[in-house]
Amino acid sequence: MSRSEVIHGNGTKSEEMRARYAKFIGRKVLFISILLILLILLMGFSATLGSARLDFVEVYCSILHNFFPGSFDAGWLAKTVVWKIRLPRIIMAVVAGTGLAIAGAVMQSILRNPLASPYTLGISSAASFGASLAIVAGVGIVGGEYLIVINAFLFAMLASLLIYGLSKRRNASPETMILAGIALMYLFSAMTSLLQYFGESEAVKEVVFWMMGSLGRASWRSTGIISAVILICTPYLILKAWDLNAIGAGDETAKSLGVNVDRVRIICMFIASLMTASIVCFTGTIGFIGLVCPHMVRMAIGGDHRFLLPASSVLGGFVLLAADSAARTVIAPVILPVGILTAFMGVPFFAYLLIRERRGYW
Amino acid sequence: MKLSIKGVGFSYADTPVLENINLEVDGSELLGIVGPNGAGKTTLLKCMNLILRPGAGNILLDGKEIEKIQRQELAKILGYVPQHSPKAFPTTVFDLILLGRRPYVKWGINENDIKKVTEVMKLLKIEDFALRYFDELSGGERQKVLIARALAQEPDILLLDEPTSNLDLKHQLEVMEIIKNLARKGGISVIMAIHDLNLASRYSDRIVMLKDGTICAAGEPNSLLTSESIRSVYGVEAVVVNNLERPYIVPIKSVDRM
Numbered sequence: 353m354s355r356s357e358v359i360h361g362n363g364t365k366s367e368e369m370r371a372r373y374a375k376f377i378g379r380k381v382l383f384i385s386i387l388l389i390l391l392i393l394l395m396g397f398s399a400t401l402g403s404a405r406l407d408f409v410e411v412y413c414s415i416l417h418n419f420f421p422g423s424f425d426a427g428w429l430a431k432t433v434v435w436k437i438r439l440p441r442i443i444m445a446v447v448a449g450t451g452l453a454i455a456g457a458v459m460q461s462i463l464r465n466p467l468a469s470p471y472t473l474g475i476s477s478a479a480s481f482g483a484s485l486a487i488v489a490g491v492g493i494v495g496g497e498y499l500i501v502i503n504a505f506l507f508a509m510l511a512s513l514l515i516y517g518l519s520k521r522r523n524a525s526p527e528t529m530i531l532a533g534i535a536l537m538y539l540f541s542a543m544t545s546l547l548q549y550f551g552e553s554e555a556v557k558e559v560v561f562w563m564m565g566s567l568g569r570a571s572w573r574s575t576g577i578i579s580a581v582i583l584i585c586t587p588y589l590i591l592k593a594w595d596l597n598a599i600g601a602g603d604e605t606a607k608s609l610g611v612n613v614d615r616v617r618i619i620c621m622f623i624a625s626l627m628t629a630s631i632v633c634f635t636g637t638i639g640f641i642g643l644v645c646p647h648m649v650r651m652a653i654g655g656d657h658r659f660l661l662p663a664s665s666v667l668g669g670f671v672l673l674a675a676d677s678a679a680r681t682v683i684a685p686v687i688l689p690v691g692i693l694t695a696f697m698g699v700p701f702f703a704y705l706l707i708r709e710r711r712g713y714w
Numbered sequence: 715m716k717l718s719i720k721g722v723g724f725s726y727a728d729t730p731v732l733e734n735i736n737l738e739v740d741g742s743e744l745l746g747i748v749g750p751n752g753a754g755k756t757t758l759l760k761c762m763n764l765i766l767r768p769g770a771g772n773i774l775l776d777g778k779e780i781e782k783i784q785r786q787e788l789a790k791i792l793g794y795v796p797q798h799s800p801k802a803f804p805t806t807v808f809d810l811i812l813l814g815r816r817p818y819v820k821w822g823i824n825e826n827d828i829k830k831v832t833e834v835m836k837l838l839k840i841e842d843f844a845l846r847y848f849d850e851l852s853g854g855e856r857q858k859v860l861i862a863r864a865l866a867q868e869p870d871i872l873l874l875d876e877p878t879s880n881l882d883l884k885h886q887l888e889v890m891e892i893i894k895n896l897a898r899k900g901g902i903s904v905i906m907a908i909h910d911l912n913l914a915s916r917y918s919d920r921i922v923m924l925k926d927g928t929i930c931a932a933g934e935p936n937s938l939l940t941s942e943s944i945r946s947v948y949g950v951e952a953v954v955v956n957n958l959e960r961p962y963i964v965p966i967k968s969v970d971r972m
Contacts, residue, residue, distance in 0.1 A: 366832045369828070369841065370825075464800060594816050594821070600803060602800045602802070604765050604796045605796060607765045608765060608794035609813060610788065611816070656805075656809055658821070713804045
């Protein structure tokens with residue numbers, strides 16, 4: 353900085369500050385925009401992947417056929433594969449990734465803990481137990497596949513209610529919630545193991561498959577349900593961005609800034625649990641995304657929730673879709689469970705980021 | 715803005731921490747709250763802006779009970795700087811100070827918010843590290859950033875919990891000068907809990923001595939800080955040097971309280 357700037361600094365400094373801040377925000381918006389474009393490109397590319405050997409033109413003619421039936425047409429096989437199998441699966445990957453990443457980001461923020469995620473807080477293991485119970489004890493008796501989904505959902509919500517109940521009896525402090533969540537995770541894992549120990553081998557196999565997480569069960573109906581939950585919950589969470597920012601600075605500071613900390617924490621926890629539950633009950637447990645995507649975004653553009661939440665959601669959708677696309681193609685026609693691929697692809701990349709990161713936090 | 719504390723008491727579970735506290739602060743004033751560890755200084759500050767709810771008594775702002783004021787509105791009147799902040803995800807200094815605008819913003823940031831943040835940064839001479847990360851700063855710089863955040867709230871009353879703990883000599887004085895100027899020229903009432911009796915003596919307009927949750931003495935530093943009062947509140951024998959502008963305390967040794 354030159355001497356004249358220091359001396360006549362008053363006006364220029366504040367102008368300069370404004371310009372620097374605008375640039376600072378601009379970078380975040382650019383980051384989200386680029387991610388969004390990449391996600392859309394990946395969706396387009398992913399539609400052409402798969403064991404049914406359809407070429408690019410066939411795929412896009414099938415997609416466009418639904419919008420402009422007069423101008424585009426494709427074979428029956430292409431239309432069926434694209435509209436019944438690939439598109440629901442692609443959209444499921446995007447919305448599930450979106451929801452898991454946002455839920456993870458919110459849980460980490462309200463608990464001020466980098467390890468918080470649907471996985472570590474017992475919500476995923478509760479869903480697993482619910483599904484296992486349905487598979488081992490009840491499938492085919494009533495409801496068929498929906499019994500599994502509903503059971504998984506109910507147990508996931510039960511876990512979040514238990515965490516809520518436990519922490520309500522004390523104060524809703526982050527430490528209480530995390531300890532309650534981890535304790536529940538062990539409890540539900542143990543109960544799932546018990547079911548597996550006594551279950552029929554066929555059922556146990558199915559339980560194991562369920563727990564690996566897969567998008568293979570995606571349909572327009574399940575995609576629609578998840579999308580609806582996410583479209584309702586996400587705007588609310590983004591609207592609460594300032595409250596989440598304030599809680600990040602500490603409960604006392606947040607209170608002194610006018611935030612009703614306990615209420616925000618409990619509502620946000622409930623919404624994040626609801627999003628997680630409605631996703632994992634259809635997909636099975638998909639770890640990693642909720643834990644790591646928010647950290648990747650924080651490393652890239654910082655922790656301001658006005659940008660962290662949208663960016664995490666787009667990145668979550670991107671990572672899950674990329675992993676699922678790989679899961680469908682690496683050893684096609686065998687489709688690997690996507691839960692395995694997210695970890696295989698994500699962990700090395702995340703390890704690289706951790707090593708490269710120079711800030712003291714990570 | 716006039717802050718009146720009337721008969722306030724507070725207990726953690728069954729342990730009483732504050733009992734029958736009466737205090738009034740009005741206009742430009744720097745009030746120091748001193749007292750031994752556990753005397754209730756921090757608890758009293760936290761009661762003043764409803765981080766804790768007093769179990770007894772009333773706290774009034776211009777005659778209105780603070781319990782009846784919305785938190786959001788309260789945050790425009792009272793700024794608070796805690797003694798400790800928990801470990802947090804990395805945040806830039808600018809974003810952290812911008813948080814002080816939380817009571818005013820809906821979602822987007824407008825020109826005025828950025829102007830206010832820039833102003834307080836200039837006031838505290840911290841513009842140069844606006845886009846640095848808070849956790850990379852030194853203790854003194856961090857304290858200034860936290861004070862800046864509270865000032866971005868445009869408060870009438872500033873509550874500070876041990877603003878100089880963990881600061882080196884130079885930063886202690888810098889921070890205290892800033893605080894004094896806020897009270898003198900900024901028209902803000904500053905209430906600070908502080909351990910260092912000499913800093914309290916030098917900068918406070920008025921001092922309140924807390925002991926075992928009650929106010930045992932209050933007044934101007936010159937009349938309040940005597941060997942007798944220090945012995946009875948702290949259980950410390952001290953020499954008070956009185957030929958300076960303000961009393962200067964030289965502690966000698968610990969003794970039984972009288």
